[in-house]
Amino acid sequence: MKTILLPTDFSENSWNAIKYAMQLFKNETCTFYLLNIYTPAIYHVEYVLVQPAQFGMYDAVRDNSIHGLEDFKTRIKNEYDNPKHTIEIIAAFNTLISEINDIIKDKRIDYVVMGTKGATGAEGILFGSNTVHVLKHVKCPVLAIPSEFEFEEIHEVLFPTDYGVKYEERQIKPILDLISLNHTCINILHVLDGYGLAGYQKENKEALKNHFKNATYLIHEVDKQTVEQGISNFQLKNRINLLVMLNNKHSFFTNLFFKSTINQIGFHLNVPFLVIPAKL
Secondary structure, eight states, X not given: OEEEEEEOOSSHHHHHHHHHHHHHXXXXXXXXXXXXXXXXXXXXXXXXXXXXXXXXXXXXXXXHHXXXXXXXXXXXXXXXXXXXXXXXXXXXXXXXXXXXXXXXXXXXXXXXXXXXXXXXXXXXXSSOHHXXXXXXXXXXXXXXXXXXXXXXXXXXXXXXXXXXXXXXXXHHHHHHHHHTTSOOEEEEEEEOOSSOOOHHHHHHHXXXXXXXXXXXXXXXXXOSSOHHHHHHHHHHHSOOOEEEEEEOTTSHHHHHHTSSOGGGSSSOOOSOXXXXXXXX
16 A cells, blocks of 8 residues: 655646646555645744634634635546555645655655646746755655646656666656556666766666566667766657656755755756665
């Protein structure tokens, strides 16, 4: 059985991610945890402590959160009634990352599935701030779904790598588990830097091939372009419907996404994006 965490702010962006999860795992026995983080509009610890009556405001905000979660739960039941699926709700007054990591540990979550944007859904923004924080700090595979992406079975996965890190079995397993749901090809993409592979990179490449020995995979090598261009060009030429990266401080993922502003990277992500944390 799989356990899936679905953070939601009740936006259509988050609903689209929920729809994706319901269809992706339609043949799997799953427990889905719908999570909403709420914060009173005016919250001051000292004020609440000396004015207990103000907890009425706190209760009202919590009630709104629970009501929204129940509405989404009913919506799921109406549109994706699946005897294999159990839906639980969690309304929490906490910081997003702290609550998600607590739930991951407590409920043994396999995947976090969420939208790439929040309720504002600003144009030109690749990831909303909440998604950025989740991708950076959550200790669980995170599947981020673009707001306009319509579900399709995973058949072609793009896995860019510089062979800079040695992938461990626990990091590859979430990928293999997802692709086992369909007949899927993994496209391993390496952007050449003109110097060839160092010894440790060759070892890491062989280790990665060994991890995928029971799967269908192809290795692609391209040059005369940046990693961002390599990813964009590959997506244009091939019908990729999942992008996978490892979030490791020694991998190019960090440079690509988090050492500059998240919305200044050189490609537009229009497919689901699976991020595997270095430590699971």
